[in-house]
Amino acid sequence: DTAVSQTPKYLVTQMGNDKSIKCEQNLGHDTMYWYKQDSKKFLKIMFSYNNKELIINETVPNRFSPKSPDKAHLNLHINSLELGDSAVYFCASTRTGPTNTEAFFGQGTRLTVV
């Protein structure tokens, strides 16, 4: 069973389009994240949700709107896609708390905006 699954794995779309990436975890974790990995391979946190509530929004443009319908799901909707949005987006989850916070990642969604 996949612990953290995100879909789609690949997404190629034109500038200006709106797209969504879905993420689900079956680990019973309370905290979920979206990370963006750019062409230089730097993993940067975008959002953190704890029990469906937004905890962190790391100055991400408001074209990016996360939605957490329940603890096990954290989806990412992106409006008006731009070339600079091309990257790999990773969903992750952890237990809540400062210790034992091993993060489990989804396989990533490789977004290419053309």
Next chain:
Amino acid sequence: RKEVEQDPGPFNVPEGATVAFNCTYSNSASQSFFWYRQDCRKEPKLLMSVYSSGNEDGRFTAQLNRASQYISLLIRDSKLSDSATYLCVVSLWGGATNKLIFGTGTLLAVQP
């Protein structure tokens, strides 16, 4: 200054070599520390947690120096399969901050 800094490498080493990676972090409130491994075009996976007392897992040894805000990873007897990017990670938890902060990663290439 980045919150977690690592030498990006690449480190090109022969099989059997010992290689050491270093990492520094800027926030003294950081609570937990980890090394993750990321293979090409794959997701990051936990390699090991890092404790002040130091910890070892087979050929891998991790150390944490809180006073210097410095983390290290030592790999002995390198194998071809160790080739990957190694990510230094710290966690910040509490109040409005619940996150894992990743370093830029150090690329290791073990040569036959």
